[in-house]
Amino acid sequence: MSLLKEWLGDNQQRLMTHLANRTFKKNPNLIDRAATGLLKKMIGEVPDDPELDHPE
Amino acid sequence: MAKQSANKQTYSVCTICDIGCQLRAETKDGKLSRMIAHDNPALARNVCYKGTAAAHIHNHADRLTKPLKRVGERGADQWEEISYEQAIEEIAERLGKVVDKYGPESLAVSTSGWNTQTTHSMDRRFMNALGSPNYISGVSLCAGNTAAVNKLTYGWFPFADISNSKCVVLFGHNPRKHSWTPIYNMINAARANGAKVIVLDPRVSDQAEVADMHLRLRSGTDAAMCLGWLNVIINEALYDKDFVAQYTLGFDELRERVNEYPLERVAEITGVDAELIAESARLYAGAESACIPWTPITDMQISSTSAIRLHSILRALTGNLDIPGGELLGGFNPDYIPESKLGNHEMLSQEQKNKQLGSDTHPAYTYRAQEMLSEHTKRVYGYEYADIVMGCYMANPSATFRAMATEKPYPVKAFFVLGNNALMSYPNQHQILKGMMNQDLIVAHEIFMTPTAMLADYVLPGDVFSERNHLSDSWSWRLGLTLSQKAVEPPEGASSTYEFWHDLAHKMGFGELFPWGTIEEVLDYRLTPSGKSFAEFSAETYMHVPPPEYRKYRKTGFATPSGKVELKSSLLEALGFDPLPYHREGPAVSDDYPYYVFTGVREDAFFQTGQRQVKVLRDRMPSPKLFMHPEDAAKQNIVDHDWVKLQTPTGEVTAKVLVKESMKQGHIRVPHGWWYPEMRGQAKLAGSFISSDAVLCPDDPEFLDYEQGIPHFKGFPGRIVKLAEPPAGMSEQVLAG
Known part of the structure; x- marks a missing residue:
């Protein structure tokens, strides 16, 4: 693997971690909210799953 | 709304x-x-x-809420309620007497860090202050032992970067929607990004059904399969030559060993076609990045040490260590004092460490082997001890229960179990019972009355995760810190494991080692490097992950004696073992016992031996079921839902049968951990000797992995006997479900 490819790959992961950490904030600012919006777009909606319910 | x-x-x-x-x-x-x-x-x-x-x-009605003291015969399940203070007072006094008479090593402690979330290593801190090396845990059969064996090769236990990987290899592991869910989601994410998935499993498991390649190897032959892969990877020069040249030791010796396993031999051992073995090895080695995530299957075989080392060696030879999509050597979280430090392992004298049960014969995860890495761990990771997943400085469970039963090599007369149904969680349940019946003092710290707790002198109610604050670092396996907040108060008589060890230590005269009055104070202390308090952390975020650093070994070397990846292990050699990996055949099937039995299998509705009393879960899995191939079932005249006994020379399990095409012919799968809380008061120890897989697998020395002393749970001989009638005493739900 070329050094450039290695550098790009490593930094992409670091950037993703920075982005993720912003989405974990409890009192998000504007940038944190934008990060969460971006993550949502990347990951997609999580549909409701009836298998998780426990009707008695 | x-x-x-x-x-x-x-x-x-x-x-x-x-x-x-x-x-x-x-x-x-x-x-x-x-x-x-x-x-x-x-x-x-x-x-x-x-x-x-x-x-x-x-909120279960059967949750323990008051400390209990035994009033009948041991195991009679007769109790009086006492105060927590009285319990601690009496436990301290009785433990003191045992220690005075037999020495501190006569205390053994068994915990499940999973069930109790954490002990902050206060169990080890207490034991090290007292002078006992005899800590055992279910992690000796599941992840903890893997951590210790990984360290022998490259000094750490990596976590697979599955989501970013281009090839995921699952050795018998079957993450699915309701078991190992995050791993299942990571595999799906990787697949969506174009990753190939290779499954090596005798069964057509959920993962095998959707895999790119499926190799149906015979149960218990993981090491042979890996040697076959290495044969292809080395002889076809598919390995990372630069990495091997710069960062490994023992390549030529490994090549010689691997050449003892030509594909024809591996095919014969594993039952998998040689060309399929070669093709899958090429797919793995040729991927841009690849990972072999930890698997509980390889942990439990007679060649477990070799098989785990072979996974490590494959990771290294293919250049997948510490790269995105490979296997991350994370190290300790820099913001958090690890359990490895809190355990105070340096406090235990060498004389006491030498007494750790099993370390003379099976040292791989004991102090004896792991302390040989101390200076190298300190050099690379900053701490002398790296107790990853709580599994790196343990006594051997089989040796411990044997000592409890026979008092050889010395008596073990006090046994504490925390969040751990020990009776059913290790091999040779009959010996465990014998050992427990020979104790002067047994203390259980639990949330429900389990068969193990029924054998105790004192049962203390534990708290649960919704009742305590915690910051999880995944037992130093992953780098992130995740918040778990106290949502409600615990029952008045309940304590956390921290309170238990803290209070007992104060009563026994070494309270100065437990200066933190509350869990929050422990968390504040652990967060000292971050400059934040627990309150500040939890106000700010529910998770923080340090940005990853890759290929750190380029600067630090590996935390091994040579500083390199030891393909040929200098530690195993120094300890008198074969320093190169090998395949060892498990016990053979015979006319009397014609099936390969594999046990220790987790089911979606339960975690290990837990939750059988929880209606909403039990409704989903009302009874224990063995799985058999249709042709095997036909031979035995067995159909779905027939009751059978599965017998081995060691014990027998009664269960129903499900006939499944997905099973490999000649194999029988046994679920783990079955007992019947509803039979409490009617059957011995709530039916814990009816369907428990822990009675089946032998743990005599000839059936144990040499280096760790792990039993061969994956492929030992057994036979099926069809029952004319269902067993007596079963509930309507069990009979119907």
Whole structure:
């Protein structure tokens, strides 16, 4: 693997971690909210799953 | 909607199983009302139906709420309620007497860090202050031992970067929607990004059904399969030559060993076609990045040490160590003091460490082997001890229970079990019972009355994750810190494991080693390097992950004696073992015992031996079921839902049969951990000797892995006997379900 490819790959992961950490904030600012919006777009909606319910 | 808005919401790390999914807890009127998925999009899929059943578990009518003292014969399940203070006072006094008479090594402690979430290593701190090396845990059969054996090769236990990987290899591991859910989601994410998935499993498992390649190897032959892969990878020069030249030791010797395993031989051992072995090895080695995530299957075989080392060697030879999509050597979280430090292992004298049970014969995860890495661990990771997944400085369970039963090589006369149904969690349940019946003092710290707790002198009610604050570092396996908030108060008579060890230490005269009055003070102390308090951390975030650093070994070397990846292990050689990996055949099937039996299998509804009393989970799996191939079943005249006995020379299990095409012919799968809480008071120890897989597998020395002393749970001989009638005493639900 070329050094450039290695550098790009490593930094992409670091950037993703920075982005993720912003989405974990409890009192998000504007940038944190934008990060969460971006993550949502990347990951997609999580549909409701009836298998998780426990009707008695 | 108005009703929901009245609820209070907090963040939790679920410990219904060992994965630690992040969920949200909703509480109302001081009670946990429900658990729901996380609101962060990256975490929202990590939830299973066990996790959402937490309110049913935490609020269960049978939860222990008052300390109990035995009043009848041991195991008679007769109790009087006492105060927590009286219990601690009496336990301290009786433990003191045992220690005075037999020495501190006569205390053995068995815990499950999974069930109790954490002890902050205070169990080890207490034991090291007292002078006992005899700590055992279920992690000796599941992840902890893997951590210790990985360290022999490259000094750390990596976590697979599955989501970013281009090739995921599953050795018998079957993450699915409701078991190992985050791993299942990571595999799906990798697949969506174009990753290939290779499954090596005798069964057509859920993962095998959708895999790119499936190799149906004979149970218990993982090491041989890996040697076959290495044969292809080395002889076809598919390995990372630069990495091997710069960072490994023993390549030529490894090549010689691997050449003893030509594909024809490997095919014969594993039962897999040689060309398929070669093709899968090429797919793995040729991937841009690849990972072999930890698997509980390789942990439990007679060649377990070799097989785990072979996974490590494959990772290294293919250049997949510490790269995105490979296997991350994370190290300790720099913001958090690890359990490895809190355990105070340096406090235990060498004389006492030398007494650690099993370390003379099977040292791999004991002090004897692991302390040979101390200076190298310190050099690379900053601490002398790296107790990853709590598994690196343990006594051997079989040796410990033998000492409890026989008093050889010395008596073990006090046994503490915390969040751990020990009777059913290790091999040779009959010997464990014998050992427990020979104790002067047994203390159980539990949330339900288990068969193990029924054998105790004192049973102390434990708290649960919704009742305590915690910051999880995944037992130093992963780098992130995740918040778990106290949502409700525990029952008045309940204590955390920290309170238990703290209070006992103060009573026994070494309270100065436990200066923190509360769990929050422990967390504040652990966060010291971050400059934040627990309150500040939890006000700010529910998770923080340090940005990853890759290929750190380029600067630091590896935490091994040579500083390199030791393909030929200098530690194993120094300890008198074969320094190169090998395949060893498990016990053979015979006319009397014609089937390969594999046990220790987890089912979606339960975690290990737990939750059988929780209706919403038990309704999903009412009874224990063995799986058989249709042709095997036909030979035995067995159809679905017939009751059978599965017999081995060691013991027998009664269960129903499900006939499944997905099973490999000649193999029988046995679920783990079955007992019948509803039979409490009617059957011995609540039916814990009827269907428990822990009675089946032998643990005599000839059946143990040499280096670790791990039993061969994956492929030992057994036979099936069809029963004319269902066993007596079973509930309607068991008979019908």
